[in-house]
Amino acid sequence: xxxxxxxxxxxxxxxxxxxxxxxxxxxxxxxxxxxxxxxxxxxxxxxxxxxxxxxxxxxxxxxxxxxxxxxxxxxxxxxxxxxxxxxxxxxxxxxxxxxxxxxxxxxxxxxxxxxxxxxxxxxxxxxxxxxxxxxxxxxxxxxxxxxxxxxxxxxxxxxxxxxxxxxxxxxxxxxxxxxxxxxxxxxxxxxxxxxxxxxxxxxxxxxxxxxxxxxxxxxxxxxxxxxxxxxxxxxxxxxxxxxxxxxxxxxxxxxxxxxxxxxxxxxxxxxxxxxxxxxxxxxxxxxxxxxxxxxxxxxxxxxxxxxxxxxxxxxxxxx
Amino acid sequence: xxxxxxxxxxxxxxxxxxxxxxxxxxxxxxxxxxxxxxxxxxxxxxxxxxxxxxxxxxxxxxxxxxxxxxxxxxxxxxxxxxxxxxxxxxxxxxxxxxxxxxxxxxxxxxxxxxxxxxxxxxxxxxxxxxxxxxxxxxxxxxxxxxxxxxxxxxxxxxxxxxxxxxxxxxxxxxxxxxxxxxxxxxxxxxxxxxxxxxxxxxxxxxxxxxxxxxxxxxxxxxxxxxxxxxxxxxxxxxxxxxxxxxxxxxxxxxxxxxxxxxxxxxxxxxxxxxxxxxxxxxxxxxx
Numbered sequence: 001x002x003x004x005x006x007x008x009x010x011x012x013x014x015x016x017x018x019x020x021x022x023x024x025x026x027x028x029x030x031x032x033x034x035x036x037x038x039x040x041x042x043x044x045x046x047x048x049x050x051x052x053x054x055x056x057x058x059x060x061x062x063x064x065x066x067x068x069x070x071x072x073x074x075x076x077x078x079x080x081x082x083x084x085x086x087x088x089x090x091x092x093x094x095x096x097x098x099x100x101x102x103x104x105x106x107x108x109x110x111x112x113x114x115x116x117x118x119x120x121x122x123x124x125x126x127x128x129x130x131x132x133x134x135x136x137x138x139x140x141x142x143x144x145x146x147x148x149x150x151x152x153x154x155x156x157x158x159x160x161x162x163x164x165x166x167x168x169x170x171x172x173x174x175x176x177x178x179x180x181x182x183x184x185x186x187x188x189x190x191x192x193x194x195x196x197x198x199x200x201x202x203x204x205x206x207x208x209x210x211x212x213x214x215x216x217x218x219x220x221x222x223x224x225x226x227x228x229x230x231x232x233x234x235x236x237x238x239x240x241x242x243x244x245x246x247x248x249x250x251x252x253x254x255x256x257x258x259x260x261x262x263x264x265x266x267x268x269x270x271x272x273x274x275x276x277x278x279x280x281x282x283x284x285x286x287x288x289x290x291x292x293x294x295x296x297x298x299x300x301x302x303x304x305x306x307x308x309x310x311x312x313x314x315x316x317x318x319x
Numbered sequence: 320x321x322x323x324x325x326x327x328x329x330x331x332x333x334x335x336x337x338x339x340x341x342x343x344x345x346x347x348x349x350x351x352x353x354x355x356x357x358x359x360x361x362x363x364x365x366x367x368x369x370x371x372x373x374x375x376x377x378x379x380x381x382x383x384x385x386x387x388x389x390x391x392x393x394x395x396x397x398x399x400x401x402x403x404x405x406x407x408x409x410x411x412x413x414x415x416x417x418x419x420x421x422x423x424x425x426x427x428x429x430x431x432x433x434x435x436x437x438x439x440x441x442x443x444x445x446x447x448x449x450x451x452x453x454x455x456x457x458x459x460x461x462x463x464x465x466x467x468x469x470x471x472x473x474x475x476x477x478x479x480x481x482x483x484x485x486x487x488x489x490x491x492x493x494x495x496x497x498x499x500x501x502x503x504x505x506x507x508x509x510x511x512x513x514x515x516x517x518x519x520x521x522x523x524x525x526x527x528x529x530x531x532x533x534x535x536x537x538x539x540x541x542x543x544x545x546x547x548x549x550x551x552x553x554x555x556x557x558x559x560x561x562x563x564x565x566x567x568x569x570x571x572x573x574x575x576x577x578x579x580x581x582x583x584x585x586x587x588x589x590x591x592x593x594x595x596x597x598x599x600x601x602x603x604x605x606x
Contacts, residue, residue: 165548165556170566171574174547175527179501183533186502187509202485202494203528203547210498224485224494224525229552234407234487248490249403258402260491307502311463313495314456315402319425 006062008051012270015044048270055219058242060251061227063219064198065161069273070280071130072099072114072157075197078280079287080105080112086143088135092172095136097128097164100143105155106288108295111147113140113208114157117198130199131164134177137207141181144188153191153291156208161226163204178207185210186310187303191294193287195265196220196252197272212306213290216252216261217283219271223250259313263290347371363583372540372583374520377429377446380479384587385433385442393432394464398425399457403490411488414450422449426457427482430465435477436591438598441469444479445526453486454525459496462530466503466514475513475594480531484524484549497529504533513597515590518545518568518577536593538581539568545576 005013019040022033055063063069076083080103088094100113115132118124132140140156147154163174185192194211200222216222223230230244231237255261265286272279294302345356349371359366363383364373375383381390398419405411419425427449433442443465445452462478469476485493507514516534518527520543528547531537539545546566554561564570571577581589 163547165553167553167557167559167561167565170546170548170553171570173532173574173576175523175545176532176576178528178547179497179530179532182498182501182529183505183508186498186505203497203525206494206498210502222491224489224491225487230487247403247405247407248487250490255491258490258492260495307506310495310499310502313499314460314492315400315489316455316457316460317398317400319396319398 006059006066008055008059008062009270012044012047012051015040015047019044052270056242057221057245057249057251057254058227060219061221061241061245063271063273064221066271066273067119069198069271070276071119072116072159072197074276075157075280075283076103076112076114078277079284080110083112087139089138089142091138092135093133095128095132095139096126097130097132097160098136098140100140105291106284108153108291110153110155110291111143112155112157113143114197115160115204115208117159128164130160131162131201132160132204132207133164133166133169134172134174137163137177137181140208141177141184144185144192148188148190151190153193153295154188155287155291156192156194156211158194158196158200158205158208159198160201160204161199162201163207175203178203181207182210186307188306189299189303191291191297191302192306193290193294195283195287196222196261197283201226210306210310212294212302212309213262214260215263215265215283215286215290216255217265217272217279218252218267220252221245221250222252222255222260223248258315348373365583370541370582372520372542374447374481376448377424377444377479380444381429381431381433381442383583384435384444384477384479384590386435386437390431390433390442393430393468394461395425395429397457397461397464399455399489401488402456402492403488405488405490407488414488418449422446424449426455426461427452428458428461430461432468432472432474435587435594438475438591438594439472440475440477440594441465441472442477442479445481447481447483450486451483452481452526453483454493454496454529455486455489456492456496458486459493459499462496462500463503466500466507469512469514470507470510473510473512475515475598476507477515477517477590478530478534479517479519480522480526481519482522482524482526482531484526493525497525500530501533504530508535513594515593517581517586517590519543521545523547523549523566532576535597536578537576538579538586538589539571539577540583540586541568541580543568545571 083103085101099116115130117130118127192211195215227241227245231240252264268275268278347366350369352368401412430443518539
């Protein structure tokens with residue numbers, strides 16, 4: 001896989017490249033480079049720790065959007081078996097930015113739904129960069145209702161810059177579709193786990209995000225508006241996005257502190273993109289635990305817990 | 320007379336005039352006609368010449384809708400804090416303070432109980448002058464409490480929305496209020512209690528993508544801007560000019576997103592008739 005690094009990753013990637021080259025030389029014949037390789041590996045590890053243990057909120061944003069980060073379908077492939085994709089909202093179209101279907105998670109039949117981003121240019125356009133139209137949210141809701149009808153838990157994997165802002169989207173009621181999903185999700189009688197695996201972009205994310213549990217990978221972000229959008233409105237300058245990211249507090253750590261996220265899911269050192277399999281297995285373990293807890297609850301308890309969870313969120317005073 | 324046209328007063332000047340409380344005359348934003356202020360007010364702040372609906376305050380709206388002397392406010396002490404310690408060009412804390420002083424409100428919504436054509440209801444009316452009617456923790460809390468009061472007291476709910484969207488200064492907490500209010504509305508709906516949403520100019524972003532679009536009935540004032548994304552964001556995304564009338568109430572009606580566009584002067588009557596339809600005992604004629 002071509003490895004595309006974001007700026008702050010480059011020094012680490014450089015060293016790794018050097019190690020790789022040395023290995024090739026060593027295999028080629030005779031030269032003893034073990035010592036040098038060990039030295040470089042140690043350096044790479046130290047550098048990785050230094051960089052990743054104190055990432056700024058903006059750096060995490062770049063990781064959340066990393067071009068080689070695992071996407072929804074990657075996780076489905078790595079965490080579930082027998083995925084059968086189901087298409088269309090039965091009203092207007094099939095939205096390729098939104099994927100959903102039946103799958104088995106460790107033997108449990110679950111409905112899995114999420115936004116899908118594209119890898120190459122053609123794929124990105126096909127997936128509309130993971131930005132769904134109303135028909136995408138309506139498809140998602142149709143599948144959630146189907147899961148509820150047959151008592152199957154729902155797993156949503158959230159990764160979107162936001163709901164698509166376009167003419168067709170407005171004509172077909174983007175606001176209504178997002179509102180409707182929250183409204184209907186609140187009273188679904190089956191367990192719903194939402195995991196933010198990359199970008200949790202505002203209403204477009206929340207439309208899949210009203211869960212009994214909200215999990216968030218450690219380099220994912222979740223915000224009311226993109227850092228660029230916030231910067232352009234409040235600072236009148238998109239270049240101030242890093243400041244906006246800091247001010248809005250959009251990381252998993254921040255959201256756990258605000259009571260919005262229930263658990264932070266660890267990623268492999270250096271980010272999920274460095275080891276898709278390991279990232280998926282870390283996520284799977286956390287989902288499994290929560291799914292077990294929720295499946296032991298009655299439908300009434302499931303609904304009450306979910307509504308109550310959102311009822312508690314907010315910081316205000318009473319004068 | 321080309322040269323003469325060019326010295327028309329600019330928008331800014333006009334706005335100032337509209338806001339001047341002691342002014343006797345007001346210039347209409349739409350038809351530019353000069354209107355006698357008293358006449359305008361008597362007409363519920365709708366231009367008598369062209370029917371342009373001037374923006375009104377939450378208290379004015381309540382006065383227009385609630386049966387006289389019946390409105391009792393609740394939760395007026397619920398106020399915004401600054402959970403993120405947010406600062407852009409100004410500190411969020413200072414912004415709140417300024418807006419409290421400017422509007423006399425603690426948050427961008429007034430919630431209470433009143434009678435509407437004799438029906439006891441819960442009513443929430445948003446205030447644009449308070450930080451653009453933006454969605455925030457305190458606002459979400461007040462709306463949610465009003466919904467819960469509707470359930471407890473078995474009363475219908477009317478929300479009059481006006482909002483520029485989310486309050487970025489509260490970050491994701493602002494977003495979560497959408498889910499909080501929507502979840503409460505789901506409970507209200509299960510109880511079979513009517514919820515009527517009235518969208519006024521503008522109703523966009525987080526408010527439109529939650530309770531404003533979840534009414535059993537959704538009404539809007541003529542020409543109100545209603546949508547998910549703001550027109551500027553859409554223009555920047557698709558790099559095209561937007562069609563005339565895009566995201567206006569008439570556009571939404573055309574696309575099946577509204578039940579009805581209601582002239583402000585008919586709003587009370589339409590609300591009362593709707594409540595009658597949902598709640599009044601049927602009376603058989605000629606029986």
